[in-house]
Amino acid sequence: MSQPVPPCVSDPLGSVRALFDAASSASDDFAADGDWGVKAMFQASLSAPGVLEQVSVTAPPSRRRHHPCASSPHNHMFNTT
Numbered sequence: 224m225s226q227p228v229p230p231c232v233s234d235p236l237g238s239v240r241a242l243f244d245a246a247s248s249a250s251d252d253f254a255a256d257g258d259w260g261v262k263a264m265f266q267a268s269l270s271a272p273g274v275l276e277q278v279s280v281t282a283p284p285s286r287r288r289h290h291p292c293a294s295s296p297h298n299h300m301f302n303t304t
Contacts, residue, residue: 228277229268238264 231238239261246259269275 226273226277228274229271231265231268232274232278 230241239259242259242261242264269278
């Protein structure tokens with residue numbers, strides 16, 4: 224049976240937002256590290272036994288990227304013909 228994953232794994236953006244909201248309404252000491260405690264929260268959560276193994280890894284995006292303006296006939300910067 225797998226243990227429940229921490230919120231930073233199941234909802235990373237929500238976790239960061241919650242930390243930001245807490246920092247914006249708290250004293251300046253809370254945000255003294257410059258990232259509202261985000262780095263510490265992720266490090267603590269991901270270092271807990273069994274958590275990192277539950278994080279799914281997706282394939283990296285391809286290196287080849289298509290610029291959205293490249294196919295526009297009105298964009299002379301990308302047209303080489």
